[in-house]
Amino acid sequence: MKKESRICRRDFIRVAAAAAAGGAAWIAAHPRSDATVWQLDPVKCVQCGRCSTNCVLNPSAVKCVHSFEICGYCDLCGAYLQPGAKARDSGAENELCPVGALKRRFVEDPFYEYTIDEDLCVGCGKCVKGCNTFGNGSLQLQVKHDICVSCNECSIARNCPSKAYERVPVSAAYLLKTRDGGGKGQT
Amino acid sequence: MKLPSLVVAIILSVVWPHEATAQFRFPMPEFESGYQHPQTNVPSAKKIPVAVDISVLAVALALTAWSVLKHRSRHEVLMITIFSIAYFGFYRKGCVCSVGSLQNVLVPFIDRSIGVPLVVLAFFFLPLLFALYFGRVFCAAVCPLGAVQEAAAVFPVQLSRPVETVLGLLPYAYLGLTVLSMAMGCGYIICRYDPFVGFFRRGASFNMFIFGGIMLLCGVFIARPYCRFLCPYGVLLRWVSRFSKWHASVTPAECIQCRLCESSCPYGAIIVPVPNEPPVDRRTGTKRLALLLLAAPAIIAFAAWTGAMSHQFIARLHPTVLLAERVAAEEQGRFAERSVESDAFRAGKQSTAELYAEASDLRIRFKYASAWFGAFMGLVICAKLIRLSVIRRSEDYVPDRGACLSCARCFAYCPVEGNNADA
Numbered sequence: 001m002k003k004e005s006r007i008c009r010r011d012f013i014r015v016a017a018a019a020a021a022g023g024a025a026w027i028a029a030h031p032r033s034d035a036t037v038w039q040l041d042p043v044k045c046v047q048c049g050r051c052s053t054n055c056v057l058n059p060s061a062v063k064c065v066h067s068f069e070i071c072g073y074c075d076l077c078g079a080y081l082q083p084g085a086k087a088r089d090s091g092a093e094n095e096l097c098p099v100g101a102l103k104r105r106f107v108e109d110p111f112y113e114y115t116i117d118e119d120l121c122v123g124c125g126k127c128v129k130g131c132n133t134f135g136n137g138s139l140q141l142q143v144k145h146d147i148c149v150s151c152n153e154c155s156i157a158r159n160c161p162s163k164a165y166e167r168v169p170v171s172a173a174y175l176l177k178t179r180d181g182g183g184k185g186q187t
Numbered sequence: 188m189k190l191p192s193l194v195v196a197i198i199l200s201v202v203w204p205h206e207a208t209a210q211f212r213f214p215m216p217e218f219e220s221g222y223q224h225p226q227t228n229v230p231s232a233k234k235i236p237v238a239v240d241i242s243v244l245a246v247a248l249a250l251t252a253w254s255v256l257k258h259r260s261r262h263e264v265l266m267i268t269i270f271s272i273a274y275f276g277f278y279r280k281g282c283v284c285s286v287g288s289l290q291n292v293l294v295p296f297i298d299r300s301i302g303v304p305l306v307v308l309a310f311f312f313l314p315l316l317f318a319l320y321f322g323r324v325f326c327a328a329v330c331p332l333g334a335v336q337e338a339a340a341v342f343p344v345q346l347s348r349p350v351e352t353v354l355g356l357l358p359y360a361y362l363g364l365t366v367l368s369m370a371m372g373c374g375y376i377i378c379r380y381d382p383f384v385g386f387f388r389r390g391a392s393f394n395m396f397i398f399g400g401i402m403l404l405c406g407v408f409i410a411r412p413y414c415r416f417l418c419p420y421g422v423l424l425r426w427v428s429r430f431s432k433w434h435a436s437v438t439p440a441e442c443i444q445c446r447l448c449e450s451s452c453p454y455g456a457i458i459v460p461v462p463n464e465p466p467v468d469r470r471t472g473t474k475r476l477a478l479l480l481l482a483a484p485a486i487i488a489f490a491a492w493t494g495a496m497s498h499q500f501i502a503r504l505h506p507t508v509l510l511a512e513r514v515a516a517e518e519q520g521r522f523a524e525r526s527v528e529s530d531a532f533r534a535g536k537q538s539t540a541e542l543y544a545e546a547s548d549l550r551i552r553f554k555y556a557s558a559w560f561g562a563f564m565g566l567v568i569c570a571k572l573i574r575l576s577v578i579r580r581s582e583d584y585v586p587d588r589g590a591c592l593s594c595a596r597c598f599a600y601c602p603v604e605g606n607n608a609d610a
Contacts, residue, residue: 008430009431009432013319013430016319016427020312023296035304037232046527046531046534048531055390056384056385056388057388058390065228065229067227068224068225069224069227070211070215071224072211072212072214072215072216073216107218107220108218108222111222113222113224113225118228134212135212135213136211136213142229144230145230145231145232146231146232146233148232148233149282149388150232151282151378152287152375152378153375155379158379158506161526161531161532162531162534162535170231173229173232176227176229179215
């Protein structure tokens, strides 16, 4: 009985080792890609708002990121102000951002600088939608890699209606629009 | 020759400028005050302490093996359990875990351009290696999912054998579905339906919190429901552990057949001695087994057919198939309003006909995949039936090496001298 089981075990090890070696050979024989992370392509993004609710983290790892180099620095900002706002000021009733994360600062007549308080931003994409509808699209949603836990399967990607999520190499982990490219510029 | 080049030139002149130059509604201002725009904040990815994780895993496995096999101490196993919940669970947020690593190891066989990171390989192979030598010590205390449930199992009760056996088929189905899902590109279902990772991250969908909560509540009485009746990685550990070189034993010395340990195991993993005379007539038993072996191909074929028949249902795992169904339903006017997905689809370049064609191609592939899945389940059912109908003689109370989770509960029940270190 004992002898039998021992031989059985040895056979099993032999088969398992062969399988493991085969598997390892297979893995080794194929080019191993660079380590990758999840990122969303702002050109494909439709600002549905799911980034803020579908991340496994709460608050989401997706936040609004500002590409200053393509911003128009408008006074009448489609991202900052609610449609039909009574005044162009920082009154809460005029601001579009539900959490007041988008801040504006006077630079010089008639330009204003817009910055994002990332501690407040929830990645809802309301300002991104505003900026895309009436603006240069300089505000973009991006996965912040200091927060993202790099799931096997990004739970936002699975629920993204426009399939804007893709895996990108760690060395080029952001897909921001740039001044000359217009889209998919990698930072 | 002239016409095509002219056509190309016209097409290029129409398409090219739009493609090449960026179009912005508002020009970028030229500042007179010397204002320089700030840099966009794009932090780089977090560094994962790979070497630390692998060493902690190896040390935890070794310590558990030593506690269970050598020291025979449940206290130590519980201490390691608490450590695992704290480290692999709350500190590392339940990721990388060995259960999910199964999917990553499948990836290179499906998509050749993607490799497996070293840490994932280590998390996949180390527990299996330890199982080959010491049994399922990984399940005992190291796996954070198991550890959470072990901590929750306060009043464990024993399930009846038939219930245990039937529910025990679920992990095989889960394993089969995992392979199917990975092969068909439907994503990582183990990660998606991980009931406890939400607690570790303190963030999950409402449904997953409910699922995790139910698992833990059930787990108070039916110990470790996920490990026993769902975990697909547990299936691999079970296979390997059957051939383990050493394994925890109920008694440290000779079994005195006192039957005290019978009620100690909440996992039904203690094999009760079988009296020497067979319970049924030998000839009838042999006949039944022969019949079973003859019927096996038919059972497998039937299961494969059932799988193929249910491919429409299984195909809904794939997002493209779901989208095609939704778009078709909307075209027929079965929905009052469009979903966000179908809106995004209609804004894209793909036509509805192309989507339908893609979905029907997928359905055909799913038919084969589901048939294979069904055949696998048929094989598993046959193997279980054969296992049930073979009488294995044993004189002592020994752990079932496949099912035993090395939790060390039964040690305290054994009155034989020189038992555990704590006594």
